[in-house]
Amino acid sequence: MSLFARHALLPQGWRRDVLLAWDAVGELTTVQDNAAPPDGVELAEYVVPGMVNLHSHAFQRALGGMTEKAGDGPDSFWTWRELMYRFAGRITPEQIEAIAAQLFAECLRHGYTAVCEFHYLQRDVAGCLYARPAETAERVIAAARASGIGITMLPVLYSHAGFGAQALQPQQARFRTDADDVLRIVEALEVQRDGQVEVGCAPHSLRAASIVQIREVLSALPPERPVHIHIAEQQAEVAQCLAATSLRPVQYLYEHIAVDTRWCLVHATHVDANEIGQIAASGAVAGLCPTTEANLGDGLFALPELIAAGGRFGIGSDSHVSQSPVEELRWLEYGQRLQRQQRNVAATPAQRQVGDFLWQAALQGGAQAAGRKPGALAPGCRADLLVLDDDHPNLCGVAVHDVLGSLLFCGNDNLVRDVMCGGLWQVRGGRHVAQDAIAAAYKRTLARLRAL
Structure with a gap:
């Protein structure tokens, strides 16, 4: 299980061409920069830790x-x-x-x-x-x-x-x-x-x-x-x-x-x-x-x-x-x-x-x-990561050292496209994988509480 990032935020800063791999329990096993993209591996432009x-x-x-x-x-x-x-x-x-x-x-x-x-x-x-x-x-x-x-x-x-x-x-x-x-x-x-x-x-x-x-x-x-x-x-x-x-x-x-x-x-x-x-x-x-x-x-x-x-x-x-x-x-x-x-x-x-x-x-x-092991793209840490939406105008043509500045200080659109947590994709294309079912249960709960 792996992902290839053209740019990834590692503990030591931004690095290019980073191969990320994780195991069945959701921990990162490989974080290798200056790598070549393997065949059949999903590609992402900007990856940062969740x-x-x-x-x-x-x-x-x-x-x-x-x-x-x-x-x-x-x-x-x-x-x-x-x-x-x-x-x-x-x-x-x-x-x-x-x-x-x-x-x-x-x-x-x-x-x-x-x-x-x-x-x-x-x-x-x-x-x-x-x-x-x-x-x-x-x-x-x-x-x-x-x-x-x-x-x-x-x-x-x-x-x-x-x-x-x-x-x-x-x-x-x-x-x-x-x-x-x-x-x-x-x-x-x-x-x-x-x-x-x-x-x-x-x-x-x-x-x-x-x-x-x-x-x-x-x-x-x-x-x-x-x-x-x-x-x-x-x-x-x-x-x-x-x-x-x-x-x-x-x-x-x-x-x-x-x-x-x-x-x-x-x-x-x-x-x-x-x-x-x-x-x-x-x-x-x-x-x-x-x-x-x-x-x-x-x-x-x-x-x-x-x-x-x-x-x-x-x-x-x-x-x-x-x-x-x-x-x-x-x-x-x-x-x-x-x-x-x-x-x-x-x-x-x-x-x-x-x-x-x-x-x-x-x-x-x-x-x-x-008290867990999230927070970094490093071997032994949880495979918790965000793929940013590089198609969004706010990230179009941005130098890599300005990516997080654009994320935090430019506009109000959500620039998070995909989210992995513990080695599993939970958000794809900006939507949670169980978004509709979770929202339906929440709406029923709110209706009952506000009727009291």
């Missing part, structure tokens, strides 16, 4: 466009959250699966080939664990397998409504887990692990999980598994953490937990220079979700400072107001341009092409956060 979506709440896809009405007072993340709670209180496991499948098919069509699912809808509508504690997580994994996307499932530790172990509100009952619950779910999902599925964990946030609980989960979790956490997303959260602990959230986490390369700090929007230094020095990944952070009015992450410190970052679609890595990376850069009133911010002396820097850096950070 992007990793390092932060997803799949069920929130069905909320898209429904929260854009102004309230009586200033709206914020906290007012949006109340609407999300009401929606989450209605949804069934079958509906979770249908929504996730639609989301994942859309993500694949736009160039994501892996997703990290920060999964906190664990209980039924009455707040009880299902007979199979991993019921809803299994549903999301089933949706990933149906769509073909690789997934890192992250069962969430969610015990408190705020700092100081505040009791959960009634509308948070479906999210409630303690350390034992999370470890039971992780154990139940062990049989799911393979080349396409990994299982880690996610303390929801410092306001929802105590340091003692986090340590309890970490002590039982295999040491190589990924760990994700929401942190410093909102200024109110920072103020609450300071009031409760006298430390900012990142400072408090690093004071009590040995954060290392398996950690992904999601958002980390409101951090100071010392915290940026801590993140970079630890090797943890900053998980940035620009379209959701913009939609919720969160703020802008200090990206140039992280880059200057040698830190790592990746992107996620979070609440899925967008399913496109192009839009996430575009707005990651544009937010910095607007804030700093300058251009071409995400670059280094070694890589001045902004598109190339953003794509490669997000690939590396995303693969690390996933």
